[in-house]
């Protein structure tokens with residue numbers, strides 16, 4: 001991140017807009033880049049439960065608080081599907097920035113980053129460093145650009161007088177910048193009783209959903225970062241927000257709350273949602289001079305890099321550095337390939353029926369391994385399903401239940417081969433990455449190496465575990481055979 005604009009001007013803007021802040025308790029400081037750069041610092045020893053700052057709900061920036069949707073016309077807003085996913089908020093943020101000092105959020109927009117270390121902005125060479133990791137398929141750049149063409153451009157064309165401040169404010173580049181600001185800084189702020197509701201407008205369906213959820217909740221529920229909706233944006237682009245689905249108008253930029261950095265397992269403050277305000281409160285005692293940390297959900301490094309542009313490196317119990325929250329994904333397609341190759345079920349048709357059924361029953365198509373090194377029950381169940389003799393498969397199908405997960409040797413052998421295949425998707429080996437990290441590297445190359453090394457270490461540890469289980473099975477099998485033979489020999493001798 002490059003710019004470090006004046007924090008004091010931002011604090012003054014915040015206080016002038018009815019934010020409150022205990023300035024004796026908290027300041028905004030520059031920490032080393034590896035600790036998040038600009039962040040919040042405790043200015044004195046703080047007890048648990050201390051309120052650091054409060055943000056009026058009206059000062060959060062969302063499609064509910066920006067004037068744009070109303071000016072644009074809520075019916076037209078909805079027709080262009082600006083009420084779904086992030087496009088509406090991105091347009092509101094571009095529009096608010098175009099209003100300059102006239103915007104209620106001018107003093108906030110001024111301090112938001114304009115450059116990001118996330119892979120979304122990497123060149124091809126840097127992206128190739130991520131080969132094999134789960135980030136590659138999740139950048140969402142094409143989806144965002146499709147949205148820009150199908151929602152933003154037509155909106156601007158429809159109401160040129162509303163967007164007359166100049167193309168520069170509404171370029172694709174600015175659109176990506178706003179998307180990255182949302183990805184790395186937004187919160188989910190659900191609607192509360194008493195907030196204005198449009199009966200027929202763009203947010204009517206959403207408001208209903210949010211209200212029905214909030215009715216059952218009391219104040220002080222735990223907030224969450226807004227990223228969960230991102231997936232919905234990509235998957236459910238063409239569907240309206242039905243009851244039970246996430247509500248895009250809950251996604252909000254929350255000034256001041258987004259000044260807090262995060263690191264695995266270090267959270268010491270949390271944003272609580274109350275009727276009128278959001279309240280950042282300490283959840284642990286904090287010593288003077290220490291950083292005030294929020295949580296981003298203790299994400300794996302691949303997700304931290306994709307959303308926030310950094311990775312977490314902590315001392316692990318084995319003395320190495322890594323992120324205890326790392327995970328690695330194994331696609332079900334690899335498992336299916338191994339079964340086809342090793343079990344004589346070479347025709348796709350022979351397995352296609354079982355795979356279709358598995359997916360129809362809601363079976364996973366990606367399995368996650370983490371540092372617990374447990375074999376995902378769904379992976380065991382799928383392999384078992386694929387290996388079942390035809391009559392057992394028919395039985396499972398008629399019962400409407402996938403087989404129970406079981407880690408016998410046949411299943412472990414398939415998973416062993418699948419993990420070996422998964423390892424081969426990375427162009428480099430663990431040792432190459434470890435050596436590389438000892439030398440000079442660009443920031444992007446370092447981040448990519450940390451991500452893929454974390455994933456590979458988990459794969460290797462899982463593989464070691466599978467291999468020792470197979471060894472044990474083999475040893476037990478041999479012992480059982482020896483015992484059976486000895487009994488057999490004994491019987492023959494006694495017959496003689």
Ligand SMILES: C[S@@+](CC[C@H](N)C(=O)[O-])C[C@H]1O[C@@H](n2cnc3c(N)ncnc32)[C@H](O)[C@@H]1O
Pocket residue numbers: 001033034035036037038039184185258259260261262263307308309310311312
């Ligand atoms: C919500 S903002 C936090 C405030 C931010 N540091 C700022 O200057 O505005 C999230 C961004 O802070 C940075 N960040 C947060 N935690 C970090 C960490 N543990 N290590 C490195 N960077 C971190 C990343 O750039 C991330 O995208």
